[in-house]
Amino acid sequence: DGGITQSPKYLFRKEGQNVTLSCEQNLNHDAMYWYRQDPGQGLRLIYYSQIVNDFQKGDIAEGYSVSREKKESFPLTVTSAQKNPTAFYLCASRGIGDTQYFGPGTRLTVL
Amino acid sequence: GDSVTQMEGPVTLSEEAFLTINCTYTATGYPSLFWYVQYPGEGLQLLLKATKADDKGSNKGFEATYRKETTSFHLEKGSVQVSDSAVYFCALSLASGGSYIPTFGRGTSLIVHP
Numbered sequence: 503d504g505g506i507t508q509s510p511k512y513l514f515r516k517e518g519q520n521v522t523l524s525c526e527q528n529l530n531h532d533a534m535y536w537y538r539q540d541p542g543q544g545l546r547l548i549y550y551s552q553i554v555n556d557f558q559k560g561d562i563a564e565g566y567s568v569s570r571e572k573k574e575s576f577p578l579t580v581t582s583a584q585k586n587p588t589a590f591y592l593c594a595s596r597g598i599g600d601t602q603y604f605g606p607g608t609r610l611t612v613l
Numbered sequence: 614g615d616s617v618t619q620m621e622g623p624v625t626l627s628e629e630a631f632l633t634i635n636c637t638y639t640a641t642g643y644p645s646l647f648w649y650v651q652y653p654g655e656g657l658q659l660l661l662k663a664t665k666a667d668d669k670g671s672n673k674g675f676e677a678t679y680r681k682e683t684t685s686f687h688l689e690k691g692s693v694q695v696s697d698s699a700v701y702f703c704a705l706s707l708a709s710g711g712s713y714i715p716t717f718g719r720g721t722s723l724i725v726h727p
Contacts, residue, residue, distance in 0.1 A: 506656075533713065544702065544719035545657075552712055560714075592656050599664065600645050600706035600713050604656030 504529045506605035508593050513610045515580070515587065523578045523608045525593035531603070533596035534576040538562060538589045539607075545592065551576055580610065588612045615640045619703050619718035626725050632690040634721045636677075636703035639684065644705035646670075646679055646686040651700045651720070660688075660701070698725045 509524045527534065533552050537545040547560030551570040565584025570576055580587045593605045620635040638644065645664045649657040661670030666681035675690045686703060703718040 508656075535715075542719065545717045547714065550712070550714065558712070594656075596713055599662065600715070601647070601659050601662065602649070602657070602704075602706075602715055604649075604658065606656050607654075 506593055506595060506603055508591075508605035508608050510608060511606065513608055515610060515612050517612065518582045520579055520581050521610065523580070523591055523593075523610070525576045525578065525605060526574055527576075527593075527595045527603075527605075528574065529595055529597060529603060530573070531595035531597055532573070534570070535594045535596070535602070536560075536566075536568065536576070536578045537592045537594065539592060540589050548578065548591075586612075615644070615705060615707060615716045617703050617705055617716050617718035619701075619721050622700075622720075622722035624721060624723050626693055626723070628695055628725055628727050629692045630725075632688070632693045632697075632723065634688040634701055634703075634723070636686045636688065636718060637684055638686065638703075638705050638716075640705055640707055642707050643681075644707040646677070647704040647706065647715075648675070648677055648686070648688050649702040649704060649717075651702065653699075657702060693723070693725045695725045695727055698723055 506527045535550045536548040549568040551557040567579045594602045647662045648660040650660045651657045661672040663670040663679035669678045700720045706715045
């Protein structure tokens, strides 16, 4: 089955640690996105990539970094510079007609 | 910039009641419009969409019509079920400089009681 996988489902981070969230897709989509979801805030765009080896900052990129070395993969690193990283993180890709296809999400908690 | 405004929730209904969730948008061009649904602890999934004015998107008994004159895309369902309890997001997508950056509303929580 085609789709987007994210791992891990739950992630715990200590203060000062960097952590990397995985996002993989087998939909053969060029564009991929990372969103952050907080209660009552909707979705906020962190980074997006329209094509391999290229990515752009979204609205809240500070404290995050990404890479896009392969079409299938778009990992997100939450660095220690992100002061309030506890949130639900969603990865998505863009399909035909601009439809967004979402992964199941990773819930990150800072201890 | 582009924006999407949804009615605040939670919307609480009894089973078989009529549902309306309002959504209005502002955009500098002619966007595609979407409704996504999110069940607890999951990612979003497409519910329906419309790509041009007067188009009606429909799926699983839900409907929404692209109204250019009122810049609206209200979600409706004639008879809700307990299983419809979820958070619903209205969104638009518009090309900008070769990129497609979606804009999402804040989401509206729907709670359906038996």
